[in-house]
Amino acid sequence: MDAGTSPRERYRAQVRAEIKQHAWEQLATTGVAALSLNAIAKQLGMSGPALYRYFASRDELITDLVRDAYRSLADTVRSAFDAGADVAGLAHAIRKWALDDPQRYLLIYGTPVPGYHAPDDTTTISDKVMVVLIDAFAAQPRNGPVSAPASRRALSFWTRVHGVLSLELAGHFAGMDVDPAQLFADEVDTLL
Amino acid sequence: MDAGTSPRERYRAQVRAEIKQHAWEQLATTGVAALSLNAIAKQLGMSGPALYRYFASRDELITDLVRDAYRSLADTVRSAFDAGADVAGLAHAIRKWALDDPQRYLLIYGTPVPGYHAPDDTTTISDKVMVVLIDAFAAQPRNGPVSAPASRRALSFWTRVHGVLSLELAGHFAGMDVDPAQLFADEVDTLL
DNA sequence: CGCTTGAGTTAGAAGCTATAACCAGACGAG
DNA sequence: CTCGTCTGGTTATAGCTTCTAACTCAAGCG
Structure with missing residues (x-):
């Protein structure tokens, strides 16, 4: 199973999932208007623009x-x-x-x-x-x-x-x- | 009529009305989420923080x-x-x-x-x-x-x-x- | 084993709200 | 009429946002 998935792709998919996980948590408390990419990045331990590797905007x-x-x-x-x-x-x-x-x-x-x-x-x-x-x-x-x-x-x-x-x-x-x-x-x- | 209104108060009321006027225009096009005090101030010809004399926030x-x-x-x-x-x-x-x-x-x-x-x-x-x-x-x-x-x-x-x-x-x-x-x-x- | 690809970094632009400090003019009191 | 206060305006600045640019470094592929 998951024959065609390279390690890179699996890592990428997992980080994307973590981002969305934190996004949901933040969304539930603050609402979509206040959803901040910076805040999510900080929670993930990485800094700011790194998220743009996973979501274009x-x-x-x-x-x-x-x-x-x-x-x-x-x-x-x-x-x-x-x-x-x-x-x-x-x-x-x-x-x-x-x-x-x-x-x-x-x-x-x-x-x-x-x-x-x-x-x-x-x-x-x-x-x-x-x-x-x-x-x-x-x-x-x-x-x-x-x-x-x-x-x-x-x-x-x-x-x-x-x-x-x-x-x-x-x-x-x-x-x-x-x-x-x-x-x-x-x-x-x-x-x- | 308007006996108790000093010229200052009348001016203040008028500027407040103008601010709200532009706020409504901006609201109708961009929605409340994108309502910007800076943009309103620019449209009124005054710069930024002057609006805070009329609305605290x-x-x-x-x-x-x-x-x-x-x-x-x-x-x-x-x-x-x-x-x-x-x-x-x-x-x-x-x-x-x-x-x-x-x-x-x-x-x-x-x-x-x-x-x-x-x-x-x-x-x-x-x-x-x-x-x-x-x-x-x-x-x-x-x-x-x-x-x-x-x-x-x-x-x-x-x-x-x-x-x-x-x-x-x-x-x-x-x-x-x-x-x-x-x-x-x-x-x-x-x-x- | 080397070269490429990509994930992460810092720096910075442009925008926002909001505060602080300051300046000048208008108003009311004497 | 003059003096002092009050207020509407200014610029500077902090702190936040999204997002771009340039760069570094390591991991993976051939």
Whole structure:
């Protein structure tokens, strides 16, 4: 196994992984806006510009993190679906994933960085999440006599989940005397 | 009128207004993350640290902008309500306000800046928006036999509006062959 | 065994927020 | 009218950021 990997390549891959590891830790605490390559380099014991051997720019590192976040979410939803969860189960799996690392959720679904434009393949990966949701709604028994197509219902599902979830993560329910978990559950129930 | 204002105070107020004017322009194009006090100072013809005579820090300027944004949104929704708009009308007024300056919407309802903590009075102002919504739902004729209180329905309204709106502003409907306006209208309709 | 490749270094440019020290002009009090 | 204070502006500077350039040194490949 790993026949074609030279020692150099393996070292490089490992350092890249360590960089991303520290990037995730820093991201979880400070958010993506304050993610500093210098700080990561210091934590790794190397100084400043050495990181540019592994990531051409700060944006490229962030792009990699975005890709991984999308993949992680898609995998989470997919495995929940494969485990037999219904649509409501998927919603709670998504919420659990988001609360597990709020900054990771905000990284992909939060305010986009104005200058930064995501590469095409990230949008391809982001579609994977929607694909699972559409599958789930196609398998879901329909309620009314005439019902919107699964893709349309999945989209509506997604906007509602994101609506309550993003407001919760942003702390907009703070002084409002409302239980976010209950509100989320209620909002999911109205979809059925 | 303006009896107690000395010439100094009037000048100071005017410069503050000019600073905020340029801040809004810069915000609309580059977003809050890239808002630069230096750049604003240059545009005003003064150099760098002079701005600190008017705003103690970058955060204080942003706080002022946040306050104004909340006020503007609350006024918009209030006047729409006073003009006789129903709940759906309020939703479209909100969407119009958001599309009019997306960065202004994201400033208050987007990803919060990790270090920055909003002062108490900004949350007080943000409540004003909810108050109008609750008023609108209290005036709305109820549909079902038993219905949730107006505050609860207003909250649900708000999460749905924000859900579809924030995804639209973030560009997450880009390659999805979906009309955001239609999706928004549909989502609002399901509330009735 | 030598040559090439690449990982790491320091130096430095350009930008940012923010503070310190200073200067000059306008304002209010006597 | 004059004097002193207060304030809006300046430049210099510290410390942070991303990122480029030039260089060194060692590891790996042929």
